[in-house]
Amino acid sequence: MASFGGQVSRSRDLDKLLLRPGHLVGPDFDPGTDLREGLKEFVKILVVGAGGLGCELLKDLALSGFRHLEVIDMDRIEVSNLNRQFLFRLQDVGKPKAEVAAQRVMERVSGVNIVPHFCRIEDKEIDFYSDFSIIALGLDSIEARSYINSVACSFLEYEDDDTPKGESIKPMVDGGTEGFKGHARVILPGKTPCFECTIWLFPPQVKFPLCTLAETPRTAAHCIEYAHLIKWDEVHGGKAFDPDEPDHMNWVYSEALKRADLFGIPGVTYQLTQGVVKNIIPAIASTNAIISAACALETLKIASDCSKTLSNYLTYNGAEGLHTKVTEFVRDKDCLVCGPGALVELDMSTTLQKFIELLEEHPKLLLSKASISHKGKNLYMQAPPILEEQTRSNLTQPLFHLIGKKTRDVVHATGTISKNGTKTSSLKKVRIVFTGVDGTAEMDMVSGA
Amino acid sequence: MAEHKIKYDRQLRIWGELGQVALEKASICLLNCGPTGSETLKNLVLGGIGSITVIDGSKVDEGDLGNNFMLDESSIGHPKAKCVCSFLQELNDSVNAKFIEEYPEKLLESNPSFFAQFSLVIATQLMENSVVKLDRICREANIMLIIARSYGLTGLVRISVKEHAVIETKPDHFLDDLRLNNPWPELKSFADTIDLNTPDPVAHKHIPYVIILVRIAEEWEKSHGGTLPSTRDEKKEFKELIKSKMAAIDEDNYKEAIEASFKLFAPRGISSNLQKIISDNRVELDSTSSDFWVMVAALKEFISNEGGGEPPLEGSIPDMTSSTEHYVNLQMIYQAKAEADYQIIESKVRNILKTIGRDTQSISKAAIKSFCRNARKLTVCRYRSIQEEFTAPNSSELQKYLTDEDYSLAVGFYILLRAADRFAANYNSFPGQFDGEMDEDISRLKTTAVSLLNDLGCNGTTLTEDLINEMCRFGAAEIHAVAAFIGGIASQEVIKLITKQFIPMSGTFIFNGIDHKSQLLSL
Numbered sequence A: 001m002a003s004f005g006g007q008v009s010r011s012r013d014l015d016k017l018l019l020r021p022g023h024l025v026g027p028d029f030d031p032g033t034d035l036r037e038g039l040k041e042f043v044k045i046l047v048v049g050a051g052g053l054g055c056e057l058l059k060d061l062a063l064s065g066f067r068h069l070e071v072i073d074m075d076r077i078e079v080s081n082l083n084r085q086f087l088f089r090l091q092d093v094g095k096p097k098a099e100v101a102a103q104r105v106m107e108r109v110s111g112v113n114i115v116p117h118f119c120r121i122e123d124k125e126i127d128f129y130s131d132f133s134i135i136a137l138g139l140d141s142i143e144a145r146s147y148i149n150s151v152a153c154s155f156l157e158y159e160d161d162d163t164p165k166g167e168s169i170k171p172m173v174d175g176g177t178e179g180f181k182g183h184a185r186v187i188l189p190g191k192t193p194c195f196e197c198t199i200w201l202f203p204p205q206v207k208f209p210l211c212t213l214a215e216t217p218r219t220a221a222h223c224i225e226y227a228h229l230i231k232w233d234e235v236h237g238g239k240a241f242d243p244d245e246p247d248h249m250n251w252v253y254s255e256a257l258k259r260a261d262l263f264g265i266p267g268v269t270y271q272l273t274q275g276v277v278k279n280i281i282p283a284i285a286s287t288n289a290i291i292s293a294a295c296a297l298e299t300l301k302i303a304s305d306c307s308k309t310l311s312n313y314l315t316y317n318g319a320e321g322l323h324t325k326v327t328e329f330v331r332d333k334d335c336l337v338c339g340p341g342a343l344v345e346l347d348m349s350t351t352l353q354k355f356i357e358l359l360e361e362h363p364k365l366l367l368s369k370a371s372i373s374h375k376g377k378n379l380y381m382q383a384p385p386i387l388e389e390q391t392r393s394n395l396t397q398p399l400f401h402l403i404g405k406k407t408r409d410v411v412h413a414t415g416t417i418s419k420n421g422t423k424t425s426s427l428k429k430v431r432i433v434f435t436g437v438d439g440t441a442e443m444d445m446v447s448g449a
Numbered sequence B: 001m002a003e004h005k006i007k008y009d010r011q012l013r014i015w016g017e018l019g020q021v022a023l024e025k026a027s028i029c030l031l032n033c034g035p036t037g038s039e040t041l042k043n044l045v046l047g048g049i050g051s052i053t054v055i056d057g058s059k060v061d062e063g064d065l066g067n068n069f070m071l072d073e074s075s076i077g078h079p080k081a082k083c084v085c086s087f088l089q090e091l092n093d094s095v096n097a098k099f100i101e102e103y104p105e106k107l108l109e110s111n112p113s114f115f116a117q118f119s120l121v122i123a124t125q126l127m128e129n130s131v132v133k134l135d136r137i138c139r140e141a142n143i144m145l146i147i148a149r150s151y152g153l154t155g156l157v158r159i160s161v162k163e164h165a166v167i168e169t170k171p172d173h174f175l176d177d178l179r180l181n182n183p184w185p186e187l188k189s190f191a192d193t194i195d196l197n198t199p200d201p202v203a204h205k206h207i208p209y210v211i212i213l214v215r216i217a218e219e220w221e222k223s224h225g226g227t228l229p230s231t232r233d234e235k236k237e238f239k240e241l242i243k244s245k246m247a248a249i250d251e252d253n254y255k256e257a258i259e260a261s262f263k264l265f266a267p268r269g270i271s272s273n274l275q276k277i278i279s280d281n282r283v284e285l286d287s288t289s290s291d292f293w294v295m296v297a298a299l300k301e302f303i304s305n306e307g308g309g310e311p312p313l314e315g316s317i318p319d320m321t322s323s324t325e326h327y328v329n330l331q332m333i334y335q336a337k338a339e340a341d342y343q344i345i346e347s348k349v350r351n352i353l354k355t356i357g358r359d360t361q362s363i364s365k366a367a368i369k370s371f372c373r374n375a376r377k378l379t380v381c382r383y384r385s386i387q388e389e390f391t392a393p394n395s396s397e398l399q400k401y402l403t404d405e406d407y408s409l410a411v412g413f414y415i416l417l418r419a420a421d422r423f424a425a426n427y428n429s430f431p432g433q434f435d436g437e438m439d440e441d442i443s444r445l446k447t448t449a450v451s452l453l454n455d456l457g458c459n460g461t462t463l464t465e466d467l468i469n470e471m472c473r474f475g476a477a478e479i480h481a482v483a484a485f486i487g488g489i490a491s492q493e494v495i496k497l498i499t500k501q502f503i504p505m506s507g508t509f510i511f512n513g514i515d516h517k518s519q520l521l522s523l
């Protein structure tokens, strides 16, 4: 502050945390202007999602000393966002969320640069994500969280004794809300549990049995799901139901009403129909603000060590009184996502084709139709056709050669796994070790050279 | 208005049309519009609060731009209240946004009756002596007050209201009102019409568990002198009895009956919470009694007379495996009982209103219905005045917190937040506010904290050096993320108080931004 000669600086308040020595701080805290300028110049943060949490996160981070932010979101602004997504106005409806959010924050907070990405998170190369110091998640879907988590964990490298390499840890902060409740967590892959380690915290949604819908409906929701899941297909044949098409929603609503009348079931309304069909989660500004603020504060602490960090899961419940609770969850040592990886022992002559087959049979993986990449480079891609064609010739090559003749390394495999009867895409880390190479590999290399 | 409905859809699903109307009627006054105040109002403006009045006497300087999103370069030198107000207005044009350029401390002195026009006052970053004055004014005028403070990595939120009675508490997990432990005649006779031994397997597995439990309980009572299972062994035996009636292993309705048998084992009658409410001396009514207490008086009469120890039936049942026909019939039986109970309560309410000299129709049918539906879940919150908390704190609680490791940081911050205000009153700056005086401030803050602890009756207790150092390091900084957190909590509580739904927080919430082990202190 002395350098400003008594003048009020824009970082007046943050300076107290960043420039002064502290007593309850992280182990690597090194207060001073270098720290403050370092946050501005060298720390790059990705905000995933520009919805209720994302808007808050962008604002909070822009006012927490960070200058380089990026935001990714595939959605466009809707009227029903406006009760909480405070960066959007009525005239913005229809525009990409990421672009408007970035623009609004840059207009208000000078010096901040925010790069928007209007696309799906899966559309980005894995390398895109490796560029960020910290990834902040403001998502409402388990699948999206799971995906980002697997990407962040894929950067994690382990020493031979299975301890994580510090510089390869990609920290994440994750928030989620529903009504008056929410959670904020810090994920340091390899050190604290990753999303997949504690996946049981997010139990899958219970669906109504089809026989209940078809034969013994009892509630309004049963009537709605009958119209949505059974009657629609009966009447419309191949035409896909689109929940964002008002005509479609109205049709389901009127069919649900008819069925409810038939069985004497009360309670079918248009609002409930939308809620059931789109699985709408109630959302309000205040909860989003609380959870995002906790996430942003943790981001600042991870980046600067200016205080201790949340260890590692905060729950907030404001419906009955006010309850906050910190739980220290533990890692799943065998986690396929953040753990050292599934170990696959190979022969030097094993071809990429054979390796892909082995992944399908491997009891811990059961990954079918895998695409394989190594350090961001595609070794084989199942799709799109153009990439498949380009990489097809690698299939007959020994994997050992394809990865640069290293005796142990990590590759990433993206394929499909079967979970409770449904197929989902999955990214796995595979640690490969070539057996019997101690002498022979060297010899091979010598003779090859 | 359709657009209004779509815009507020995600929150209407939480507090409904009535909650929204309450918000749109409310007028809120904010004292000081730094980031804590601005963020609190932002959340309320987005939700469609009726009107806001922003009161702040300061002008915007460069430092404010670093922590307040409601200001930008063009605001520098202008009144903060004006700038914040105009940005808030931008968020929602259906909100009536006003500002007054004045320091709250001055307004408290010059025009205390000013505050009587609001539904609720939010005081942010206000020092102890002003908070005490404001609280006295608000209590006298029956205005709700919320105090919010952000300070470095700590802060607090406190509600001050004499009494807040909630009918629609909307708890997440609350035992459904099936009355299995005390079934009324119509439910019993309906249960008797259903053949539990039907040879038709489809019919057998579609008998709702409510019927199964009522019938098996009858059977049990016959062989157990009219009592229901109470010991652990009896409960086990009862579950075995249910199991023995299953016709096939996959009968979900019987599995549900076993799982729900605890509802049958629950004691009859009302909860201790409800007992406390009907025993409250506010049930002694006069013409100034609120609608809530009039209805509680009617409820009390009902419980000891027609209800036979039970409150009015809620009238709804959860989904359960059942044929549509049985389920719909069951629903009607529960609804009919709830309607009959409501009729009795309604006539009691009208009688009581007459007795206390009020218009007998002054409480609507809808209000009485809602009261009956929620009778088991009523909640009354009372808050001590700030003055009382400061002059006569609950010292046994305080001692407990001071020795409990889970509370140590939070209670330390509570003491230090108060000590910081005393410090500021003495030295005209907050501890650590200026760089040059750190060492001196640390020892001064320590002395101030020790004398405060003595005043609170905690002689001999000391706070850790680490915490005192941290508090000085904070130097009264208003960190944006902390302000957004505190503002979020404050706005959440405003919503609960205004909509009269859900249960507001009790005590003083102390934010602990170091490890997030925040606590509620009852002092």
Ligand SMILES: [Zn+2]
Pocket: A193, A194, A195, A196, A197, A198, A332, A335, A336, A337, A338, A339
């Ligand atoms: Zn994991």
